[in-house]
Amino acid sequence: MIGQRSMRHKAVGSCACWVVAAVLFPAVEFGAADRDWPVCLGDKASSHFSTLSQVNTRNVHHLEIAWTYFAGDARPDNRSQIQCNPLVIEGVLYGTTPQLKLFALDAATGRQLWRFDPFAGSAEKSALGVNRGVVYWAAGAEQRILFTAGHHLYAILARTGSPIATFGENGRADSSSLRPPKTR
Amino acid sequence: MIRAFDQETGKVLWRAKLTAGGYATPATYKLKGRQYVVIACGGGKMGTKSGDAYVAFALPK
Numbered sequence: 001m002i003g004q005r006s007m008r009h010k011a012v013g014s015c016a017c018w019v020v021a022a023v024l025f026p027a028v029e030f031g032a033a034d035r036d037w038p039v040c041l042g043d044k045a046s047s048h049f050s051t052l053s054q055v056n057t058r059n060v061h062h063l064e065i066a067w068t069y070f071a072g073d074a075r076p077d078n079r080s081q082i083q084c085n086p087l088v089i090e091g092v093l094y095g096t097t098p099q100l101k102l103f104a105l106d107a108a109t110g111r112q113l114w115r116f117d118p119f120a121g122s123a124e125k126s127a128l129g130v131n132r133g134v135v136y137w138a139a140g141a142e143q144r145i146l147f148t149a150g151h152h153l154y155a156i157l158a159r160t161g162s163p164i165a166t167f168g169e170n171g172r173a174d175s176s177s178l179r180p181p182k183t184r
Numbered sequence: 185m186i187r188a189f190d191q192e193t194g195k196v197l198w199r200a201k202l203t204a205g206g207y208a209t210p211a212t213y214k215l216k217g218r219q220y221v222v223i224a225c226g227g228g229k230m231g232t233k234s235g236d237a238y239v240a241f242a243l244p245k
Contacts, residue, residue: 037211050212054219059243060188060198066220066242068203073236080234082226085209091216098226098236107222108215110240132209 037088040133067110071097075129085133089143094136094158098129100149102156114161118149118172125150151176186210186223186241204228204235218242 035052042048055063074080075098086095093107097115104113119125134147136158143158144167153175155167163171186206188198204227212221221241228234 033214034216035214037213041209042211048209052212052214052219054214055212055221055243057190057197062243063188063198063200063221063241064244065200066218066240068240069238071236071238074234075228078234079228080226080236081207081228082224082236082238083208083229084224086211086222086224086238088211088213088215088222093222093238095224095238098228098234105238107213107220107240108218110238 034091036090037086038136040085040087040135067108069103069105069110069112071101071103073097073099073101075099081128081130083130083132087134087136087145089136089158092158094134094145096129096131096134096147099125100129100131100147102134102145102147102154102161104158104161116154116156116161116163118152118154148175200241202235202239203237205230205232218245 035050042050080098082096082098084096086093088107091107092113093105094102096102101115101117103115105111106113131148134145137144137146144164145156145158147154151174152172154172155164156162156171157164165171167173186200186202187196189195190197202223202225204225206223206225207229208224208226210221210223212219219242222238225235225237225239
């Protein structure tokens with residue numbers, strides 16, 4: 001038990017280091033403009049970094065829970081995982097649940113806006129339910145969230161959570177056909 | 185537990201207990217003038233208690 005606890009602290013501690021980089025860098029914050037987290041790990045360089053400075057070394061000890069979202073689909077064997085780094089775009093937070101349901105929340109309140117289950121009506125399951133994040137892509141007025149579950153790549157309309165019928169087969173592309181040939 | 189460290193001195197400036205282990209990268213964003221720090225608490229990995237939550241922190245209004 002003690003061993004487990006110390007391992008957990010070690011792992012979580014490493015996560016907290018990323019918070020430091022993201023939150024406590026003494027940069028000047030210009031204006032009060034809202035700021036997204038539009039790419040997994042912060043930006044396309046995976047910097048884990050933000051210049052936001054409302055939370056800083058002087059006031060970080062006042063941080064309190066603003067909201068908690070319980071996905072409600074933890075595995076019954078106590079082995080659920082979520083490794084997803086959520087995205088925030090124009091006030092909406094996108095992430096995945098322990099069983100890889102994609103969801104959108106009001107990023108100010110944690111209220112769920114929609115949820116999409118890639119395994120609905122299917123016997124297929126993802127063994128561990130793990131990803132590191134999802135992808136946001138926009139062209140013109142269309143905004144998409146792309147993510148993988150099992151051996152499929154899904155394209156989902158960011159506004160509604162509906163699969164984009166013109167992508168792959170009814171919103172998903174099968175990556176299993178891309179497997180390399182077996183080696184001898 | 186999630187912690188914030190002073191990056192110059194290593195001093196722990198803040199800590200909070202999560203609903204389950206946060207084996208994930210936090211994100212930070214600003215919305216309606218308020219900055220948030222959010223992290224997934226999925227636990228489960230390495231045999232620790234599992235969970236199903238995302239927790240967002242912010243300064244008091």
